[in-house]
Amino acid sequence: MNKIIEIVQDLDTNKVYQELSHPSSGGICVFVGSVREFTNNEQVMALEFETYETMALKEMDKLADTALEKWKLNKVVIKHAVGKKEVQDAVVIVGASSAHRSECFEACRFLIDTLKETVPIWKKELFKNKSVWVSAHP
Amino acid sequence: MNKIIEIVQDLDTNKVYQELSHPSSGGICVFVGSVREFTNNEQVMALEFETYETMALKEMDKLADTALEKWKLNKVVIKHAVGKKEVQDAVVIVGASSAHRSECFEACRFLIDTLKETVPIWKKELFKNKSVWVSAHP
Amino acid sequence: MHKLGQMDLLFFGIAKDIVGTSQLDMFFGEDSPNSVAELKQALKKRYPEFSKLTSLAIAVNSEYASDDVQLKANDEVAIIPPVSGG
Amino acid sequence: MHKLGQMDLLFFGIAKDIVGTSQLDMFFGEDSPNSVAELKQALKKRYPEFSKLTSLAIAVNSEYASDDVQLKANDEVAIIPPVSGG
Numbered sequence A, B: 001m002n003k004i005i006e007i008v009q010d011l012d013t014n015k016v017y018q019e020l021s022h023p024s025s026g027g028i029c030v031f032v033g034s035v036r037e038f039t040n041n042e043q044v045m046a047l048e049f050e051t052y053e054t055m056a057l058k059e060m061d062k063l064a065d066t067a068l069e070k071w072k073l074n075k076v077v078i079k080h081a082v083g084k085k086e087v088q089d090a091v092v093i094v095g096a097s098s099a100h101r102s103e104c105f106e107a108c109r110f111l112i113d114t115l116k117e118t119v120p121i122w123k124k125e126l127f128k129n130k131s132v133w134v135s136a137h138p
Numbered sequence C, D: 001m002h003k004l005g006q007m008d009l010l011f012f013g014i015a016k017d018i019v020g021t022s023q024l025d026m027f028f029g030e031d032s033p034n035s036v037a038e039l040k041q042a043l044k045k046r047y048p049e050f051s052k053l054t055s056l057a058i059a060v061n062s063e064y065a066s067d068d069v070q071l072k073a074n075d076e077v078a079i080i081p082p083v084s085g086g
Helices: A015-019 A054-069 A102-118 B016-022 B053-070 B100-120 C015-021 C038-048 C049-052 D014-017 D036-046 D046-050
Strands: A003-008 A025-034 A046-051 A075-082 A083-085 A090-098 A119-124 A131-133 B003-010 B027-034 B048-051 B075-081 B083-085 B092-096 B121-126 B131-133 C005-011 C023-029 C057-059 C064-065 C077-080 D005-010 D023-027 D058-059 D064-067 D077-080
Touching: A003 A054, A015 A025, A015 A075, A025 B100, A046 A075, A054 A075, A075 A102, A090 B100, A102 B027, A119 C015, A131 B003, A131 C015, B003 B053, B016 B027, B016 B075, B016 B092, B027 B100, B048 B075, B053 B075, B053 B100, B075 B100, B083 C015, B092 B100, B100 C057, B121 D014, B131 C064, B131 D014, C005 C015, C015 C049, C038 C049, C038 C057, C049 C057, C057 D005, D005 D014, D036 D046
Parallel strands: A003 A075, B003 B075, C005 C077, D005 D077
Antiparallel strands: A025 A090, A025 B027, A046 A083, A046 A119, A075 A090, A119 A131, B027 B092, B048 B083, B048 B121, B075 B092, B121 B131, C005 C023, C057 C064, C057 C077, D005 D023, D058 D064, D058 D077
């Protein structure tokens, strides 16, 4: 299988290298998104992720297929966490492996940029005295 | 310490996420270079890496400093393996973490591109009936 | 099966907060929306908060649906406020 | 300390294969090179294989040295053929 698509409670960043490794790949590029402590100088206590899972998995699968069509890739990984995540926790992992490094870098960047635009996952920032659904309002 | 520079016998890809994780980082980008089975349709048995270690560590350190000056990064990792490496083995790991994803992607690409140009490490491709120092001849 | 003028809807993220539940069998009566465009209009009329969002999308059977898509009985219809994964 | 006209050199990668060793106390006699440029010339004269390489660099005390750098006794001088890490 050349793509691994998952929505899980907790992400295991250790597995991703083995999952992307391939005898025809000389390059592996991985992006991990994690919880930052401050947003606009306000301290974030935690993030809460919610998803429309059946649709999100479909959109992630389409995203992997698009990357596999656009670039010559041997493996693609797209994983997202759900539930409450604390500072430094991993919330998303995307990665690709290819014969040469340009392809995996470009594909990896495309995967995270497009995931943020199309996959039905919602993030709520929990501050000390309020909580905000990210991007909901202009 | 915001940079980790190492030349080692065997690379441990599992540690790199923890090493790059930082409370102010929302993005971590990692590139792993690994041994490919075929070069120009010829089967590679193994790669053999040799280094001028004192100088290589100095050059890797300069490279990390240049990236830390060019982009707003919280952590930088540059590691290279030496000795004999087989198909799918990791030979190099570079990575960076930053508040936003653009910086870590650009820095990660810069690290691997520049490492390949400046760091005194030499790679010999071992084929069935011959061996070749990569890039030695035009 | 749905009764006439009635529609089962799924809500996520801030949309869930606006209507106060993640699933709602909404009664529209004679104004029952036939298309995605009509559904958006009906929602904004009933819950003005939807008009304040950065964007509002509708998924039919877990696929993004454009305004002209017609809604059929038994479609799974979901209200998709601005996504913010990653 | 080095004797007059003698120079201790480190060789790596294909440079090591060309001279047959990783370290060599090379005797140049009266032609002893004073600068990086002269050292490159002397090496290419003695080992024509060096002229066939994609590039040839010299490191003095583990730093890349440009052609005009003067060589001093006790400098650590290394012959750097085209690098190919990663």
